[in-house]
Amino acid sequence: MSDHAEVLDTSTGLDSRKLAIWTFIGSECMFFASLISNYLVHKEQWMSGPGPFPHEAWTDPATGKVLEPIIEVPLVTVGTALLLFSSLFIVLALYGAQRGRRGMMLGWLGATIVCGLFFVGMQVYEFTHFVHKGLTLQRNLFGASFFTLTGFHGTHVTIGVIWLITMFILALRGQLTPERSLKLEMAALYWHFVDVVWIIIFPVVYLIK
Amino acid sequence: MAHAAAHEEHEAGHPTPGTYAKIGLFLFVLTALEVGLYEITYGEHAGEFGHQIMPFFIPLLLGLSAVKFALVAMFYMHLKQDHRLFSGVFVFPLIIATIVILSLVVLMAYHWAFATGG
Numbered sequence: 001m002s003d004h005a006e007v008l009d010t011s012t013g014l015d016s017r018k019l020a021i022w023t024f025i026g027s028e029c030m031f032f033a034s035l036i037s038n039y040l041v042h043k044e045q046w047m048s049g050p051g052p053f054p055h056e057a058w059t060d061p062a063t064g065k066v067l068e069p070i071i072e073v074p075l076v077t078v079g080t081a082l083l084l085f086s087s088l089f090i091v092l093a094l095y096g097a098q099r100g101r102r103g104m105m106l107g108w109l110g111a112t113i114v115c116g117l118f119f120v121g122m123q124v125y126e127f128t129h130f131v132h133k134g135l136t137l138q139r140n141l142f143g144a145s146f147f148t149l150t151g152f153h154g155t156h157v158t159i160g161v162i163w164l165i166t167m168f169i170l171a172l173r174g175q176l177t178p179e180r181s182l183k184l185e186m187a188a189l190y191w192h193f194v195d196v197v198w199i200i201i202f203p204v205v206y207l208i209k
Numbered sequence: 210m211a212h213a214a215a216h217e218e219h220e221a222g223h224p225t226p227g228t229y230a231k232i233g234l235f236l237f238v239l240t241a242l243e244v245g246l247y248e249i250t251y252g253e254h255a256g257e258f259g260h261q262i263m264p265f266f267i268p269l270l271l272g273l274s275a276v277k278f279a280l281v282a283m284f285y286m287h288l289k290q291d292h293r294l295f296s297g298v299f300v301f302p303l304i305i306a307t308i309v310i311l312s313l314v315v316l317m318a319y320h321w322a323f324a325t326g327g
Contacts, residue, residue, distance in 0.1 A: 014292055022295045026302035033306030037313040044321075073252075077244050084240060084277075088233035091285045092226055192286045199277045202240075203270040207247045 021186045025193045028156075032197050035149045036204060042141040070133045072126070073206055079122040080202050083157075086115035087195040090164070090188045097171070097181040105176065105184075109168050112191070116161040123154045146205065153201060156194050163187045223290055232284050236277055243273050 010016050089112040096104030127147070130136075137147045167187050170176045176184055224232075250259040250266050262269070283289040288296045 012292075012294060014294060019294070019298065022298045026298050029299070029302045029306045030309070033309045037310045040310065040314050041317040073244065073247065077240070080240055081237060084236050085233065087236075087281055087285050088229055091229050095226055095229070189286055192281055195285075196278050196281050199274055199281065203243055203274050207243060207270055208267055209251060 015182060017182060017186060018189075021189050025189065028193060028197075032153075032200075035145075035152055036200065039145040039149045039205065042145040044142075068133070070130055070135055071206055072129075075122060075126065076202065076206050079119050080198065082115045082118050082122075083195050083198050086112045086119070087192050089115065090191050094181065094184055094188045097176055097184045098178055100178045102171070102174075106168070106171055109164065109171060109184075113161060113164050113168060116157055116164065116191075120154060120158055120161065123150065123157075127151075149201065150205065153194070153197055156197070160187075160191050160194050163190065223287065224284055229284070232280055236280060239273050239277050243270055246270065246273075 012019065089108045093105050093108035093112060096102070096106075096108060127150075130143075135143045135146075137144055164187055167176065167184050170183065246262075246266065246269060248254055249256070250263055252259075282299070288299065
């Protein structure tokens with residue numbers, strides 16, 4: 001049965017599944033707003049624990065101990081670029097899916113998944129590096145709010161990658177026809193949302209001191 | 210027939226792969242600008258110019274982010290072409306989210322100022 005056959009008459013005249021994903025994205029905006037607020041409120045509270053300082057070296061006046069910066073802007077810039085390009089790739093995959101261009105869809109969908117995996121890998125490396133430097137979830141308020149914000153975003157990216165992999169498998173099986181491309185459109189909307197959240201997180205967390 | 214006409218109308222409103230690529234390139238340039246701005250203001254190569262633009266650093270970064278956000282939402286998420294209800298469902302919570310962030314930051318800034326006697 002095609003998706004067209006499953007579409008019901010709705011009071012809005014719009015597909016309820018698409019309206020549902022937009023409503024979900026709207027609720028996610030408020031979820032991430034709470035996490036970003038939490039980070040902004042607590043970002044200066046790194047001194048409530050024994051360091052480390054997030055952006056630049058700092059000498060503790062009491063002990064004379066120099067605390068090294070732990071934020072690595074170049075690494076995260078690469079991750080940001082990958083996520084931005086993945087948004088371009090998924091929209092091209094959707095373009096192919098809606099027009100029955102299977103090769104185009106599979107190619108760009110594969111590229112999107114690779115970018116997503118690299119981003120998750122970057123974040124795993126970054127978190128490991130931070131823990132080795134002494135910044136943990138329990139260390140101070142900065143650590144707690146930083147890991148909560150970026151961790152939840154990373155979880156969203158991971159879920160997005162899993163969703164895209166299932167789309168890729170559907171496409172390989174020939175089940176992502178132009179009539180059923182809404183499935184990919186919903187996954188793409190979620191993926192773009194994950195991207196726009198990072199567009200805010202990147203300057204707020206990594207560039208603004 | 211009506212379906213085909215509607216499809217053509219739908220097609221006419223949607224960007225082409227070329228437009229998507231141009232937007233992607235523009236987004237990349239804006240990200241490079243953000244990082245460049247950070248480097249000349251706080252990075253190893255920060256100089257006199259960086260010191261001068263320091264007061265504008267945060268507004269500039271937030272402005273660039275807002276442009277990137279709008280471009281992705283309008284073109285990649287197709288809000289520019291899609292039904293306005295989708296825009297409403299997205300933008301209304303976004304406004305609430307922005308108000309929540311601003312309110313909490315202002316509220317806590319006052320709190321810390323009083324807590325530290327500033």
